[in-house]
Amino acid sequence: xxxxxxxxxxxxxxxxxxxxxxxxxxxxxxxxxxxxxxxxxxxxxxxxxxxxxxxxxxxxxxxxxxxxxxxxxxxxxxxxxxxxxxxxxxxxxxxxxxxxxxxxxxxxxxxxxxxxxxxxxxxxxxxxxxxxxxxxxxxxxxxxxxxxxxxxxxxxxxxxxxxxxxxxxxxxxxxxxxxxxxxxxxxxxxxxxxxxxxxxxxxxxxxxxxxxxxxxxxxxxxxxxxxxxxxxxxxxxxxxxxxxxxxxxxxxxxxxxxxxxxxxxxxxxxxxxxxxxxxxxxxxxxxxxxxxxxxxxxxxxxxxxxxxxxxxxxxxxxxxxxx
Numbered sequence: 001x002x003x004x005x006x007x008x009x010x011x012x013x014x015x016x017x018x019x020x021x022x023x024x025x026x027x028x029x030x031x032x033x034x035x036x037x038x039x040x041x042x043x044x045x046x047x048x049x050x051x052x053x054x055x056x057x058x059x060x061x062x063x064x065x066x067x068x069x070x071x072x073x074x075x076x077x078x079x080x081x082x083x084x085x086x087x088x089x090x091x092x093x094x095x096x097x098x099x100x101x102x103x104x105x106x107x108x109x110x111x112x113x114x115x116x117x118x119x120x121x122x123x124x125x126x127x128x129x130x131x132x133x134x135x136x137x138x139x140x141x142x143x144x145x146x147x148x149x150x151x152x153x154x155x156x157x158x159x160x161x162x163x164x165x166x167x168x169x170x171x172x173x174x175x176x177x178x179x180x181x182x183x184x185x186x187x188x189x190x191x192x193x194x195x196x197x198x199x200x201x202x203x204x205x206x207x208x209x210x211x212x213x214x215x216x217x218x219x220x221x222x223x224x225x226x227x228x229x230x231x232x233x234x235x236x237x238x239x240x241x242x243x244x245x246x247x248x249x250x251x252x253x254x255x256x257x258x259x260x261x262x263x264x265x266x267x268x269x270x271x272x273x274x275x276x277x278x279x280x281x282x283x284x285x286x287x288x289x290x291x292x293x294x295x296x297x298x299x300x301x302x303x304x305x306x307x308x309x310x311x312x313x314x315x316x317x318x319x320x321x322x323x
Contacts, residue, residue, distance in 0.1 A: 027064045028264055028291065033298050034060060040318050046097045054090045062087060063094045067288050070270040099283040102290050102318075108198075109177040110319060111312065114205055114213075121213050123172045123309045128246045135171045136254040137198075137215045137227060139189040142166065142182075144274035144281050154276070156185040161271070164282055167192040168289075169215065170254035173311040174301035176261075179289050182282035189220040193227065202226040216247055253303045260301060261285075261292045293317060 027034055034057065038044075043056035054062075062080060065071065073084045073091075080087060117134040125131040143163035147154055154162045166181035167189070180196040193199065203225055206212035214226045221229045230248060231240040262269050265288035274281045296304065297314040304311050311317075 027061050028068055028295060029064070029298070036314070037294060040314070040320050041098065041101070043094070043097070046093055048093055049089055052086065052089055059090050059094045062091055063098070063287070064265075064291065066091055067265040067267045067284065067291070070267050070273050095280065095283055095287055098287045098290065099280075103286070105319065106179045106286055106290060108201065109175075109317070111316065112177055112205075114209055117205070117213050118211075120171050120173075120309070123307050124250065127172075127307055128250055130243070130247060132211075132214055133216045133247070134213045135169050135177070135215050136251050137167070137169050137193075137217045137221065138251075138254045138258075139165050139167050139192055139220075140258045141185060142268060142281070142285055143185075143271045144276050145272050147276045149277070150184075153184040153186060159185070161185070162276075163271075164276075165192065166282075166285065167196055167198075168254060168258065169198075170257045170303070172253070172303065172307035172309040174253075174257060174296045174303035174309075175293050175311055175317070176257050176289055179286060182285075189217070190222070190224070193221065193224055199225040199227070216251055218251070250307075253306075256303055257292070257301075260296075261288055264288070264292055264295060 029037065038056045038060055041060065043059055046059070048054070058080065062076070065076065065079070066073075071079075073087045076087050077084055082090075120134040121131060124133050141156060141159050141161075141163050142165070143159065143161040144154075146162050151162065154164065156163060163185040164182035165185060165187060166179055166183070168176050168180075169178035171177050178198070180192065180198070183192055183195065187195075202215075206226060212226060214228055215221075217227060217229050219229050219232070221227045230244040231237070268274070268285050268288055274284070294314060294317070297311050297317050300311065314320075
């Protein structure tokens with residue numbers, strides 16, 4: 001018997017083979033929109049390792065497929081007709097390209113000027129009769145399996161899990177216009193505000209404005225500049241009580257956008273499959289947030305429908321030159 005391992009044969013398929021509902025399940029985008037994203041992301045400019053040269057359409061489809069569901073690479077072999085090692089290299093290079101290219105855009109979107117914030121405040125004013133709020137802020141905890149190092153820093157005593165945290169700002173058009181992180185799992189929301197520098201950024205925007213605006217959060221955001229939460233002494237004041245009820249009912253939008261991210265790209269929900277140290281778990285979530293925003297720009301969201309606020313175009317969100 002030949003001691004050499006037998007060569008595994010794969011049925012090589014082009015990604016166009018996956019059309020209809022099956023292809024949409026893998027990619028989360030329609031084929032024509034996927035081709036548009038390939039051009040905007042400049043997938044063809046990636047410097048691939050080990051002299052591999054995957055088609056740009058296959059590389060982005062693989063990225064979306066891996067993030068959309070906790071597939072193992074050994075399972076994706078039959079879907080893409082490539083070896084497990086080849087798929088891992090393509091996925092890692094594509095993920096690095098996306099994260100490094102859009103890291104600053106995710107941290108704070110360049111279109112967040114006072115004029116756009118005032119537009120958001122007018123939209124929320126129609127829904128809540130509060131004309132000083134332009135968006136919502138909150139932190140989200142993303143669990144992963146127990147790390148080999150820095151266990152105490154990554155452990156959340158509140159969640160009783162290891163993980164990292166991200167601070168997000170949601171606007172009424174259904175976009176996550178600011179994602180700051182990752183932070184250690186043990187930090188609270190107020191600490192993320194201090195470390196992120198968002199107060200300084202808001203101060204620079206509103207210093208010379210006659211009508212400064214603010215972000216609304218939960219009770220954790222106290223003593224912040226241009227960020228506030230619900231009133232605590234509302235029992236004897238009907239106006240304060242109504243204010244808390246109205247704002248709390250629409251603040252749920254930031255939780256909904258976190259939920260949309262998890263539903264579209266559920267790889268980030270599989271805690272036991274996220275191994276810090278051997279996997280860039282924070283980059284997984286950040287790139288998924290970017291793709292979720294692209295999905296909202298193309299197809300809308302429940303948040304945008306509720307507030308009747310159309311999201312910005314895909315070209316404007318990705319800051320495509322010559323749009």
